[in-house]
Amino acid sequence: MIEVKKLVKRFGLKIILRGLDFSVEPGEFVALLGPNGAGKTTFLRILATLSRPSLGEVKVAGYNLPAQSAQVRAKLGVVSHLPLLYPDLTAEENLLFYGRMYGVENMSARITEVLEMVGLENRRKDLVRTFSRGMQQRLAIGRAVIHDPEVMLFDEPYTGLDQDASEMLDEVLRSVAAKGRTVVMTSHDLARAEDLATRFDILSRGVITASTTQKKLKKTNLLAFYKESLEA
Amino acid sequence: MKTSSPSLLKATLAIVRKDLAAEFRSFEMISAMLVFSLLVIIIFNFALELDIKTRQSVTAGVLWTTFAFAGTLGLNRSMSVEKDRGCMDGLLLAPVDRSAIYFGKAISNLTFMLVVEAIILPVYSMLYNVNLFRIDLVGVILLGSIGYTAVGTLLSTMSAQTRTREILLPILLFPVAIPVLLAAVKASGGLLTGAEFSEILTPLNILIVYDVIFIAVAFMVFDFVVEE
Numbered sequence: 001m002i003e004v005k006k007l008v009k010r011f012g013l014k015i016i017l018r019g020l021d022f023s024v025e026p027g028e029f030v031a032l033l034g035p036n037g038a039g040k041t042t043f044l045r046i047l048a049t050l051s052r053p054s055l056g057e058v059k060v061a062g063y064n065l066p067a068q069s070a071q072v073r074a075k076l077g078v079v080s081h082l083p084l085l086y087p088d089l090t091a092e093e094n095l096l097f098y099g100r101m102y103g104v105e106n107m108s109a110r111i112t113e114v115l116e117m118v119g120l121e122n123r124r125k126d127l128v129r130t131f132s133r134g135m136q137q138r139l140a141i142g143r144a145v146i147h148d149p150e151v152m153l154f155d156e157p158y159t160g161l162d163q164d165a166s167e168m169l170d171e172v173l174r175s176v177a178a179k180g181r182t183v184v185m186t187s188h189d190l191a192r193a194e195d196l197a198t199r200f201d202i203l204s205r206g207v208i209t210a211s212t213t214q215k216k217l218k219k220t221n222l223l224a225f226y227k228e229s230l231e232a
Numbered sequence: 233m234k235t236s237s238p239s240l241l242k243a244t245l246a247i248v249r250k251d252l253a254a255e256f257r258s259f260e261m262i263s264a265m266l267v268f269s270l271l272v273i274i275i276f277n278f279a280l281e282l283d284i285k286t287r288q289s290v291t292a293g294v295l296w297t298t299f300a301f302a303g304t305l306g307l308n309r310s311m312s313v314e315k316d317r318g319c320m321d322g323l324l325l326a327p328v329d330r331s332a333i334y335f336g337k338a339i340s341n342l343t344f345m346l347v348v349e350a351i352i353l354p355v356y357s358m359l360y361n362v363n364l365f366r367i368d369l370v371g372v373i374l375l376g377s378i379g380y381t382a383v384g385t386l387l388s389t390m391s392a393q394t395r396t397r398e399i400l401l402p403i404l405l406f407p408v409a410i411p412v413l414l415a416a417v418k419a420s421g422g423l424l425t426g427a428e429f430s431e432i433l434t435p436l437n438i439l440i441v442y443d444v445i446f447i448a449v450a451f452m453v454f455d456f457v458v459e460e
Contacts (some may be wrong), residue, residue, distance in 0.1 A: 050324055051460040074237060074327035082318030084325075088254040100246035101326035103238040127257075143322070147235045 001026045001151060001182040002047065007056035009042055016042045018206035019056070024199075026150075029183040031197035033190065033226055038203045040186040044155045047184065048078045061150055074102070077144035077152045077181075081159035083136040084143065087129035091120055091139050094128060095146055102147035110146065118142040118172055134165025141172050152176055154185035158192060170196065194222040202229040240335070243328035247336025248343075251310070255344065261309045265302040265348045270355065272298045277359045287360050292421035295356065296413055299349060299373075300380065300406075306344050307384040308401050310337060311392035320392070324458060334454040338385040338447075345377050362424070369423050375439040376416030382443060383408050386450040389457050415439045 002024040009017040016039045024030050032040050045051040047060060049069040058065040061075040078084075085094050095111045104110055115121045118138040128136060137157060144152065157173070158166050166189075173196055177183050187193045193200065194214075200222060202210040210229035217225060238246070255261055276294045280286075314320040314337075323333045353364045353373075384405055391400040418435035421427075 045460065048321075048325060050321055070237065070327050070329075073325055074235065076325065078321075078325055080318060080321070082321075084318045084322035086250065086254055086313075086319060087317065088258045088260075089250065093250075093253060097246060097250045098322065098326070100238065101243060101323070101328060103236040103242075103327075105234040105236070 001028075001061060002184065003057070003059040004047075005057040007043070007046065007058060008054045009039070009046060009051070010054045016206055017046075020203075020207050022201065022208055024182055024184060026182055027180050028199055029177050029197045030185070030199045030201060031193035032184060032186045032201050032203055033188075033193060033222075034186075034203035035230065039206045040203050041155055043203065044078075044153050044184065044186060048076060048153055049073055074147070075150045077147070077149035078155075079137075079140050079144045079153070079157050080155040081157065083128075083140040085128045085136060085139060088127065090125050090127055091115065091131075091142075092124040094139065095142060098143050099146050104147050114142040114146055117145070117175060119168070132165070133160050134162065134168060137161060137165065137169060138172055141169075141176065145176060150181060152181050152183045154183065154187075156186055156188070158187060158189050166192065190222050190226060200225070202226060204230060237327045240329050240332050243326065243332035244335040244339065247323070247333065248339045251336070251340035252343065254313075255340075261306050262344055262347055264309065265306045265344065266351060268305055269298045269302045269348055269352050272301070273352065273356050273359060284361065287362055288424045289421065291356070291360065291362050291364070291424050292417045295352075295373075295420065296376070296417045298352060299345070299377065300409070300413055302348055303341075303345050303377070303380050303384060304402055304405060306348075307341055307381070307388040307405075308391075308398055310341050310344070310385075311388040312397065315392040315397075320458070330455045330458060331451050333458070334385060334389070334450055337389070338381055338450070341385050342377060342381040345381055346374070349373055349377065364424075366423065369420060372416060372419045372423065372436070372439070375436070375443060376412055376420075379412035379416075379439060379443045379446060380409055382446040382450060383412070386446070386454065386457065389454070411438060412442045415442065 004020060004022040007017050007020040020043065034040050042051065046053050046058060049065060049072055052066050060072045063071045065072060092111055095114060096107060099107045099110065115124050118141055120135060120139055128139065157169060161169060170192065185197065199211065199213050201208050212225055273294060280290065357364045387404045388401050391397040391404060394400055415435040415438035419432050419439065422432040
């Protein structure tokens with residue numbers, strides 16, 4: 001579903017990604033872990049078509065980037081630590097706007113379905129600026145799945161959430177992944193990543209330095225694996 | 233579930249509807265532009281003790297000074313709303329031609345500017361005792377506003393990506409907007425002082441050519457402006 005070969009990204013003289021190789025099978029939930037400044041967000045922005053690769057090959061859902069970025073965008077749902085929502089519009093109006101931008105048909109039924117999925121059905125007429133951070137993040141996930149994408153990218157979705165809101169987000173993330181979507185998530189929350197993902201890749205200094213699966217992890221835990229990978 | 237990539241027109245209209253719905257609920261942008269504009273024309277009214285003839289000759293200058301600065305306020309605010317909460321990324325993620333984002337934002341900005349102008353013109357007429365309710369003058373104001381928002385939307389998209397956007401936008405915009413502002417002042421001034429049509433023809437032509445060129449340029453370069 002995602003195939004990346006020898007990806008290089010540089011901003012001026014600074015090289016962020018240094019020949020990164022990465023691939024994700026359909027239906028996999030990959031947690032991309034690594035220290036600050038490792039290039040996780042830059043990598044996700046390239047997959048999301050928001051940034052152009054300097055060198056290398058990137059394929060998402062069978063389409064090449066950046067040449068076929070419009071086709072890729074139709075298959076992608078992206079959630080970042082910013083909600084990408086308009087505070088002066090209601091939850092329903094935000095979804096309606098994004099639905100129009102993705103050409104969603106039968107909009108009203110789809111909006112109701114999405115609001116029910118993220119548990120905001122009874123707040124559909126409320127302005128987003130009155131929502132708590134956790135509710136905004138749940139609606140952000142609703143926004144990202146409005147067009148039923150095949151691939152979901154989550155960039156630090158837990159940033160700024162309290163324990164209750166994080167638990168609610170866990171449920172929403174599980175339901176998103178349960179529909180067979182391919183998911184790539186960056187996170188610093190190792191416990192949550194261990195609980196949700198099926199594969200764990202460590203990104204450090206612009207390359208993937210280690211990778212393991214949930215099955216292989218049973219002998220150890222993610223924190224120990226993460227520390228080992230960074231020390232190596 | 234069925235989806236199909238929306239056309240340029242549908243995506244543009246979706247952005248315009250979203251901007252109008254948000255603004256007509258909060259009135260943040262229009263009220264800031266309006267308060268600024270009213271202040272400027274009231275200060276000029278007190279500062280300039282004018283007879284009727286002189287009033288007609290300074291009207292074009294006072295009006296376009298007001299519109300240009302109020303327009304800059306609106307342009308800055310319009311793009312910072314998109315940038316601050318990451319909404320620009322939300323727009324860029326949609327599977328639409330990216331020029332739809334430009335056209336959507338430009339039409340919204342033009343609408344807000346025209347709303348402010350529609351309120352300012354009667355207030356100005358009352359304060360200065362000058363008749364501004366003329367279809368030809370409204371046409372010139374429309375052409376000038378189109379040119380100003382066409383280039384302003386493009387440059388505000390660029391400046392919104394910097395930390396000093398409030399300062400950067402006027403620095404970038406005013407030199408580029410000088411032809412449209414000069415032509416608009418000349419054409420409006422000519423109409424108000426009863427000049428011959430042949431005298432107004434040149435600034436009118438400049439306004440039309442400027443509008444066409446900058447809309448075409450923005451259409452071609454917008455994709456590169458928003459690219460990382």
